[in-house]
Amino acid sequence: MAKHTDISKVLSGQPIGEKVTVKGWVRTFRNNQFIALSDGTTIQTLQVVLKLDQYADTTLKRINTGTSISASGVLQASQGKGQAVELQCEELEILGDCDPNEYPIQMKRHTLDFLREKAHLRFRTNTFGSVFRLRHHLAFAIHKYFNDHGFYYLHAPIITGSDAEGAGEMFRVTSLDLDKIAKTGEVDNSSDFFGKATHLTVSGQLEAELAALALSKVYTFGPTFRAENSNTSRHLAEFWMIEPEVAFNDIVDNMDLAEDFLRYCISYALEHCREDLEFLQEREITEDKLKPVDERQSMPLLSRLDMVVSNPFERISYTEAIQILLDSPHYKKKKFKYPIEWGIDLQSEHERYLVEKHFKKPVIITGYPAAIKAFYMRLNEDGKTVAAMDILVPGIGEIIGGSQREERYEVLKQKCEQFHIPEESIWWYLETRKFGTCQHAGFGLGFERLVMFVSGMQNIRDVIPFPRTPLNADF
Numbered sequence: 241m242a243k244h245t246d247i248s249k250v251l252s253g254q255p256i257g258e259k260v261t262v263k264g265w266v267r268t269f270r271n272n273q274f275i276a277l278s279d280g281t282t283i284q285t286l287q288v289v290l291k292l293d294q295y296a297d298t299t300l301k302r303i304n305t306g307t308s309i310s311a312s313g314v315l316q317a318s319q320g321k322g323q324a325v326e327l328q329c330e331e332l333e334i335l336g337d338c339d340p341n342e343y344p345i346q347m348k349r350h351t352l353d354f355l356r357e358k359a360h361l362r363f364r365t366n367t368f369g370s371v372f373r374l375r376h377h378l379a380f381a382i383h384k385y386f387n388d389h390g391f392y393y394l395h396a397p398i399i400t401g402s403d404a405e406g407a408g409e410m411f412r413v414t415s416l417d418l419d420k421i422a423k424t425g426e427v428d429n430s431s432d433f434f435g436k437a438t439h440l441t442v443s444g445q446l447e448a449e450l451a452a453l454a455l456s457k458v459y460t461f462g463p464t465f466r467a468e469n470s471n472t473s474r475h476l477a478e479f480w481m482i483e484p485e486v487a488f489n490d491i492v493d494n495m496d497l498a499e500d501f502l503r504y505c506i507s508y509a510l511e512h513c514r515e516d517l518e519f520l521q522e523r524e525i526t527e528d529k530l531k532p533v534d535e536r537q538s539m540p541l542l543s544r545l546d547m548v549v550s551n552p553f554e555r556i557s558y559t560e561a562i563q564i565l566l567d568s569p570h571y572k573k574k575k576f577k578y579p580i581e582w583g584i585d586l587q588s589e590h591e592r593y594l595v596e597k598h599f600k601k602p603v604i605i606t607g608y609p610a611a612i613k614a615f616y617m618r619l620n621e622d623g624k625t626v627a628a629m630d631i632l633v634p635g636i637g638e639i640i641g642g643s644q645r646e647e648r649y650e651v652l653k654q655k656c657e658q659f660h661i662p663e664e665s666i667w668w669y670l671e672t673r674k675f676g677t678c679q680h681a682g683f684g685l686g687f688e689r690l691v692m693f694v695s696g697m698q699n700i701r702d703v704i705p706f707p708r709t710p711l712n713a714d715f
Contacts, residue, residue: 244310248281254315254325260284261312262327263335265364268347269303275329277311280363283370283515287318287326295332305347306338306364317329352702359706359715367523370516371703373690374509381508382482382687383463386499391457391484396444398463401436402665409467410439411477440465445483445684446616446669449645452485452680453672459484460693469710473699476688478708485682491618491627491644494681497605498640499553500629502602504684506545517542517694524696537635538596541696544634551601553631558586558608564598565590585612591630591637603632617643617658618679619651629683636693644684649673 242263252413264279264286275288282327286309303309312331318324342344345361355362362368386393399413415433429437444460460483468475486497501509509517521541539547556564565571565580578587586605594603608628610619617626626646646652652673656663663670691703701707706715 246281247277247279247284247286250327251284251325252281252613256315256325258262259312259314259330260327261290261310261331263310264308266303266305266307266338268305272300275303275309275311277309278364278369280369280373283366283373284323284521287320287323288313288329289326290329290332294329299332299334302334303339304338304340304343306340306343306345307334308336308338309334340643352699356701363705366519368702370513370519371691371695371697372705374513374516374520374695375703377509377512378505378691378694379461379687380506385504385506385611386459386484389457391459392451392455394444394448394451394458394460394481396441396447396460396462398441399434399438400441401434401438402446411465411467413438413440428458442466443481443684445485445682446666448483448485449616449669449680449681450672452487452682453676453678456487457484471710472704473701474689476704476707476709479704480687481685483682483684485645487680488678489644489681490679491606491629491681494642494644494683495553495555495606495629498606498629498642498683498685499602502631502633502640503549504650505690506694507549509541510545510549517545519704520696527698539634544696545694547600553602553604554599555604555606556563556637558605558625561586561590561594561603561605564594564693568593568598568599583609583611586630586638588637591632592634595632595637596634602634605630605632612702613643615655615661616645616652618646619655627681633693636689637698639689639693640683640685642681644679644681647673647677647679649677697709 244263247262247264250260250262262279263275264277267276267278267285270274273290273292275289275290276285276286310333311327311329313327313329315325316328318326344358345364350365355365355368365371383393416427421427432438442464444462444464448458448460460481462480463478464481465478467477484497486493490496524537524541537544548605550696556709559582560582562582570576571580576589578589580590595601606627606629607620607625610617610624612629613626617628619626629642630638631640633639646655649670652670653663656666688700692700694705697703701709
């Protein structure tokens, strides 16, 4: 058979009268004549039409949902509804059989819980085909944005000897004999592979800062790990982070960069993933009808994305945010689950209220209490807040967190002491504040949070191919 053509190209080009070869997986087979074929390059299927009595019954019985086939023929304008073109099949080859009595992904509605158990096959559904095509385009948009803006892509280490990030429990990496340790209870870190205790990284930020203080503009985009026993719809043990760091930037520059970056990524998805986004929006509307009114989305998916792209982000201080929440009808009617007072770490319900109810557009909050933020954030002149920022979007709440970094050597040393971080564990980080220090800033974006927001999916396990969560490391 001839070299095959992607179905997406066949449908977009529609070369009527030309002979083409397509390959893919059967979605449906009707009346022993009409095959709906998908190859994953688009949410659309191509109708392949078999001539009656063209193939033996033994061949027709092998064409089931999930069967992989190759079909060659002439592309013609379709006489039926639902498609503009169809392939009049002249040659058909079955590449891989699929037993309908065993294949779990039939053409019916499956729950997301069920599909998580079939993660090796869920890519074949419309929902997950759309999600993972979207994930690809967002990843490409991220690299394109930073490349076009003069950033250098830094590969931060995945194995780290530092536990100073303070972002949560870390996974231990070791070559020691665990059976022996279990028997004796003794751990000799000096005889481990690296000569000391090491872990999987929770962030590439500290290393990115080192590179930014020589290359000016860098970003990381890689896997990070948290050994937190959080079995929720918003947490993973393994996820991907984007962390730009820019020398000479202050907190305002940082906000400008983060806002422009986020708007670009969403605009890119709206331009290149329209069909998938329209499908995901319809899916969300259908799902919302089954939920209590107060759990439904406040606006359709595409409207939420347009809101971010079309509106300048509101910028307020943490102190102003607290006052808005205290003055809100929601607070006075005791509708907030979590308490509100200066010094708290804002909860998702607080963040979503500010975005969805009060401002009705994305919000950037700055000037958080120093006590609830990381040691590396620059202390403000008031001595009680830091030059931190969080970007809040509808449906999610916080999607980006960042800060101007503390560049003053003595102040950073004091903060290490306050946060009980041994200087010897990050001596290299402190040294950058002695050798040509300068103001610099950066932020972190959890990639899966971005995919959740743009896709409208409600569980983070449904936007990463093979989720790693407590007691779950299948596939």
